[in-house]
Amino acid sequence: MRATTIHAARDIRVEEVADPQIRKPTDAIVKVTAGCICGSDLWPYRGENPIKPGATIGHECIGVVEGVGGEVTAFRPGDFVIVPFCHCDNTCPHCAVGAQSACQNLGMTVSGQAEYARVTQADGSLVATDGVPDDALLPSVLALTDVMPTGWHAAVSAGVKAGDTVVVVGDGAVGLCGVLAASVMGAERIIAMSRHEPRQAVARAFGATHVIAARGDEARAELLELTDGIGVDAALECVGTDAAMTTAIEATRPGGGVGFVGVPHGVKLPVGTLFARNVGLRGGMAPVRRYLPELLELVTSGSIEPGLVFDSTLPLDESPQGYEAMDERRAIKVMLRP
Amino acid sequence: MRATTIHAARDIRVEEVADPQIRKPTDAIVKVTAGCICGSDLWPYRGENPIKPGATIGHECIGVVEGVGGEVTAFRPGDFVIVPFCHCDNTCPHCAVGAQSACQNLGMTVSGQAEYARVTQADGSLVATDGVPDDALLPSVLALTDVMPTGWHAAVSAGVKAGDTVVVVGDGAVGLCGVLAASVMGAERIIAMSRHEPRQAVARAFGATHVIAARGDEARAELLELTDGIGVDAALECVGTDAAMTTAIEATRPGGGVGFVGVPHGVKLPVGTLFARNVGLRGGMAPVRRYLPELLELVTSGSIEPGLVFDSTLPLDESPQGYEAMDERRAIKVMLRP
Structure with missing residues (x-):
């Protein structure tokens, strides 16, 4: 697939990498409809966080379930889903008290700026929308993966x-x-x-x-x-x-x-x-899954429009330009469309 | 009056000092029925806090109102009162949200291990008991000046x-x-x-x-x-x-x-x-006045007996021995009776 990768400080590329695979029966693979660049992606971009050269980057995406592992029961291919940047089983003792970002089976989206992303603990993590959001709603739904929660x-x-x-x-x-x-x-x-x-x-x-x-x-x-x-x-x-x-x-x-x-x-x-x-x-890190149902309702009812934080949309291939724009504060937040 | 003073690390004395006076119309003077030594008094005792040689020490006491300033309306001589270690007007914007220990007119008891103590902002700070507590209740009432709150x-x-x-x-x-x-x-x-x-x-x-x-x-x-x-x-x-x-x-x-x-x-x-x-x-520092009414009710109803923390009672003149006992952990907390 095509994916955004980071090789060194200020060296962001879009290149062909291996498709993510279902590795555990609780995994799902999501075909990315929209991803985006996070302010926290600028830490490694600016060389202030360690970098694993060639690693994919991006932890925010929404899209369509492409495949699920054998133990995933709540979602099936074709569902449109919001992928919290931190994955959780939503049942462990930490999740039970609302600390989903410290889940005992914590996972992370690692190829959100790409064509496909792997979601661990799919049943606990994902939240489905009522059908495919129309283009006007898409930015606000995407904002629910991280920045709004x-x-x-x-x-x-x-x-x-x-x-x-x-x-x-x-x-x-x-x-x-x-x-x-x-x-x-x-x-x-x-x-x-x-x-x-x-x-x-x-x-x-x-x-x-x-x-x-x-x-x-x-x-x-x-x-x-x-x-x-x-x-x-x-x-x-x-x-x-x-x-x-x-x-x-x-x-x-x-x-x-x-x-x-x-x-x-x-x-x-x-x-x-x-x-x-x-x-x-x-x-600390937001327990995204905890807040998602309430925030999705606020978005779909039109009460809030967090998607206004996106002031730029680029095709996935222009991901490096998106990083530049955010680094130079020419853009608040950049949406990427594969 | 007789008062406990500190001159240097491990140099605690009981000596004659000037009686505290009403300096502002919102002050009251309390004749101490019982005071005590606080774990935090051990910081200067051990030389870990700065010391002003000859200063009185002790911030916990209960007793009888001896005199009040011209603007004190809620208390009169003869009232038995609990003196919170931090004084407050109980009306300023900080007090109004329950942060009485950051009162805009914050004061402190500075001669609690003595015969008399000055209370600033008497109307806002003091809480009267229903008559003089009997000896059995005295330790628990004294504990309400600091440690219990x-x-x-x-x-x-x-x-x-x-x-x-x-x-x-x-x-x-x-x-x-x-x-x-x-x-x-x-x-x-x-x-x-x-x-x-x-x-x-x-x-x-x-x-x-x-x-x-x-x-x-x-x-x-x-x-x-x-x-x-x-x-x-x-x-x-x-x-x-x-x-x-x-x-x-x-x-x-x-x-x-x-x-x-x-x-x-x-x-x-x-x-x-x-x-x-x-x-x-x-x-942080406890907003004692905020909790006092509720805690006094728990004490007088017999629901709690915080006075059990006192395992030693000494006459005021033996204050130095009280410090030694607490420093060496031979006593949990020492009550002093002038």
Whole structure:
């Protein structure tokens, strides 16, 4: 099949690789209708994560079940499915308490930017749509494989509730989905931190009531001013850098919560500040499968349109150009069509 | 008045100092009926916190209102009151959301091991008992000034709920009160970590179902075995050292929570582990005033007896011996009677 591969930092290719196979009776193979590039794919792209040269890349896709293993009972070839980036059996003790991203049989999509992807624990992982989504709905359904549940998880982890004042640190697709999540949860004031006009526009479309373009000390001063010196009830850290975490924690009022979903890179947690202000911290990889039914309903009912984070669609063969566009912040998020 | 003072590491004295005075119209002066020594007093005693030579020490006391400032309306001389170790106005925006330990007018008891103590923000801070508690009840009422609400706060911060499996790291008075709190909240299994027979006995009296005497890797192995390799739902970190925090975090199942109330000394938070397992972390100084009415009701109704943490009572003049006994772990907690 044709697949996106990574060979070194900034060396993304589309080439012929072996088709994924059913290796376990709980596997399924999905023919990809649409995949996409994630902000977290930029970590290896920029050489900040280890790279296995020639490995396929991409963990987000939706498509049609092509084949299933002998123990898969809930899905059959022809079903249109959403593939959570992290696969789970949805029955183990961790899944049972809503920690599907720590499933005892955890798996990952590893060829989402390709023609086919293997899904482990298909029965536990996949969620079928009611028929093939039309083209208008496709981006929002694709957003359910990762960025929307991840933004949602940030808001859940931060403890966002109706009436809250919330700040979202990070204007990537996940941060924007965090704005949308906070909005659905009834936050009264949602402050998006972004200095990038197109992202500010999406943030506002998603429910941001305020935008702060400043950074660092200046941003923190603006945040405090906006909240009468009190701080926000909840902060969503959607970047993964130490600067973003610092901003999130310092913006949060005593007793408030920080939800963090940016994969930590060089983050040092200030335990003294957390203690002194009773600021809660919770986050990690999103248990996508846990949130999927609720979020799919919000998408199909037209209540939310997370697909607005896609501002570029490319044929699979132009995957490298997609990485360039996202790296240079010319695109928020790129959809790839095989 | 006679007061306990600290001059240097391991140099505790009882000497004559100036009586505390009403300095602001919101102050009250309390004649101390009983005070006590806190595990956190051992930090300066051991030279691990800065010391102001000659300063009074002690932040826990109960007693009788001796005098009030002109703006105090809820209390009058003669009232028997519980003095939260942290004072608050109980009306500011932080207090309003239950973060009384971050009150905009925060104060502290600074001469709890003495004849008199000054209470700032008396109207917001103090809680009166229904008359003078009899001697049998006195220890439990005294425990409400700090250790019981702090153990309670650890359990609240960890998110303890009915049916949970909980581990409590730390067998000081606060840890033991954490056991009691988890028990009141309906935890099904409560694992106390203690290698000290008298503390194990109190832990069991407070509801501990299991005791682990091992430490480090061996303790973690026992914890995992007790929980079928899954980990606990909630961990209460009641020490403040890096080893205790590590044990608490590593014991917690994915999606579980750590509540920490030990003042952090050299704690380095493992952000990668927290992220990888979606373990929540929340804690800090307990908002004592928030919990006081509920806890006082539990004490006066006989539902809980946190006063069992006191295994030694000394006259105020023997305060230095009390520090020695606690430092050498010959006493769990020492009550001082002026």
